[in-house]
Amino acid sequence: xxxxxIAVEIGEMPVLLRTEDxxxxxxLARRYAGFLSSAIPKFEFDVDLVAPTTEMESDLDVExxxxxxxxxxHRGDFRAQWDPxxxxxxxxxxxxxxxxxxxxxxxxxxxxxxxxxxxxxAASAIRNGQAFLFSGVSGAGxxxxxxxxxxxxxxxxxxxxxxxxxxxxxxxxxxxxxxELARSGQNCSAPIRTLFFLQKxxxxxxxxxxxxxxxxxxxxxxxxxxEDQELVKSVFRSACEFVESVPVRRLTFLPNEQxxxxxx
Amino acid sequence: MSQKYIGRSTAIAARLLxxxxxxxxxxxxxxxxxxxxxxxxxxxxxxxxxxxxxxxxSVCAQFDVxxxxxxxxxxxxxxxxxxxxxxxxxxxxxGEAA
Numbered sequence: 001x002x003x004x005x006i007a008v009e010i011g012e013m014p015v016l017l018r019t020e021d022x023x024x025x026x027x028l029a030r031r032y033a034g035f036l037s038s039a040i041p042k043f044e045f046d047v048d049l050v051a052p053t054t055e056m057e058s059d060l061d062v063e064x065x066x067x068x069x070x071x072x073x074h075r076g077d078f079r080a081q082w083d084p085x086x087x088x089x090x091x092x093x094x095x096x097x098x099x100x101x102x103x104x105x106x107x108x109x110x111x112x113x114x115x116x117x118x119x120x121x122a123a124s125a126i127r128n129g130q131a132f133l134f135s136g137v138s139g140a141g142x143x144x145x146x147x148x149x150x151x152x153x154x155x156x157x158x159x160x161x162x163x164x165x166x167x168x169x170x171x172x173x174x175x176x177x178x179x180e181l182a183r184s185g186q187n188c189s190a191p192i193r194t195l196f197f198l199q200k201x202x203x204x205x206x207x208x209x210x211x212x213x214x215x216x217x218x219x220x221x222x223x224x225x226x227e228d229q230e231l232v233k234s235v236f237r238s239a240c241e242f243v244e245s246v247p248v249r250r251l252t253f254l255p256n257e258q259x260x261x262x263x264x
Numbered sequence: 265m266s267q268k269y270i271g272r273s274t275a276i277a278a279r280l281l282x283x284x285x286x287x288x289x290x291x292x293x294x295x296x297x298x299x300x301x302x303x304x305x306x307x308x309x310x311x312x313x314x315x316x317x318x319x320x321x322s323v324c325a326q327f328d329v330x331x332x333x334x335x336x337x338x339x340x341x342x343x344x345x346x347x348x349x350x351x352x353x354x355x356x357x358x359g360e361a362a
Contacts, residue, residue: 211282212297219288219295229275229290236277236288243281 008104009037009187011162011173013111015104016041017091021049024095031097034187035176043082043107045089052094064106064226071226073106075099082107105160105177109224113231116165116238119223122195124156124172124185125149125263130193131172132263133161134251135221140198141253143180148257157185160223163192165238170246194247196263201252206262214248215239270318270342271311271358276350278306289350296350301327301334302341309351311358315342 004025007014014037019025024047029036050056060076071089073080078099082089089107093099109119122135123142134145146158156162156172159179164171170192174185197209197217209217218239224232253259272278278287285298285306298306301323308318315338323334345351352358 212284212286213282215279215281215286216295216297219293232288232290232293233277236279236290240279240281240286 006032007037007039007041008032008035008176009039010035010104010108010175011112011117011164012189013043013108014039014041015107016044017047017100018044019047019049021095024049027095027097028100031101032176032184034184035174043084043087043089045080045082045091045103047100048090048092049095050092056094062102062106062225064110064228066226066228071110073103075102078103080106082110084110101177105223106225108162110226110231112162112164113224113226113234113238116234116241117163117170118235118238120161120163120218121159121221121223122161123158123179124161126154126156126172126186126188126190127152127263129190131156131190132193133163133172133195134198135161135195135217136198137221141200141255142198144255145198145253145259146179146181148255148259150257150260153260153263154186154188155183156188158183163242164189165241170242192246194249194263195242196249196251199250199252201254203252204254204259204262205252206249209248209250211243211248214243218243218248266355267314267316268342269311269313269354269357270305270309270315270346271352271354272306272309273350273352287345287350289348291349294348294350296345296348301329301337305338305341306345306351311352311354 003018004022005018007016062075071082078093080091080103122133123146124133143158156174158181160177162173162175171189173189174187176184275290285303287296304322308322346353
């Protein structure tokens with residue numbers, strides 16, 4: 001059988017996806033438009049498509065465990081394995097884009113945990129060359145503030161922000177992981193200027209948050225699934241370093257465009 | 265009465281941030297913010313110093329608190345953190361934290 005490949009690059013990390021189904025490859029090409037890459041992939045996955053079964057439609061929660069050097073990623077709708085040493089993995093799922101999207105998110109949480117970054121429940125945008133993150137639980141206003149973004153703002157995501165660590169700074173990168181906006185972010189990055197925690201209120205205002213409160217809020221909103229104590233510690237360290245180096249503020253807002261006057 | 269020794273588990277991550285000690289269990293991601301007194305006890309929990317000595321030398325010496333009250337508060341704090349597995353408690357010195 002002929003295989004069809006596509007490389008999806010998020011956070012400057014190209015991942016090759018290989019399938020025997022050309023239709024699924026085309027579906028992925030549409031899903032990840034703007035994030036396709038010709039760079040040499042760091043990791044590759046064979047995607048094994050299966051027919052819908054009771055097993056693959058169950059609502060089992062996500063489980064991420066390392067066994068004998070291989071990560072096992074399980075959820076009701078997918079089974080994946082990834083050998084970081086060999087740089088290879090497999091994904092078993094039905095032909096839908098949501099399962100592979102979840103596998104990619106989990107993969108990136110593992111990669112970022114090792115390199116001082118993390119995925120965060122947050123919208124993010126670049127303005128005047130600097131990135132702003134807007135974090136909060138569902139309903140806090142991530143999609144709302146994304147919809148209100150002015151023309152000069154480059155939207156990176158309305159749902160899952162990609163935070164990378166370089167030796168001297170934290171960067172936000174665009175992701176194809178969309179929320180209610182149902183639109184991928186732009187594939188670019190910028191140093192993070194401010195992290196805002198969103199809350200809706202009677203008027204626009206912003207105030208500084210102390211580091212202790214900031215780390216509590218940040219840890220609540222970081223995506224991490226692996227049952228691995230060393231990686232959990234690593235994520236905690238990264239979060240601490242983040243709040244020590246990036247201003248964290250509370251942004252109370254009404255759903256109108258003037259809120260962006262405070263995003264500077 | 266036997267001595268009680270306390271030691272920090274290695275299955276935790278901790279950091280002093282903004283004057284508050286943040287402690288997280290790496291096993292279940294439970295998150296604790298310690299107050300000043302609890303932070304002093306936490307930092308002194310080396311597995312070798314008896315809890316009574318920590319209370320007397322570190323807590324009562326630094327904070328204006330009655331020894332009996334300090335002891336009761338410390339016992340409660342130790343019990344709570346031990347229940348989450350982030351503080352180890354033994355009636356003998358703890359050589360190697362688990």
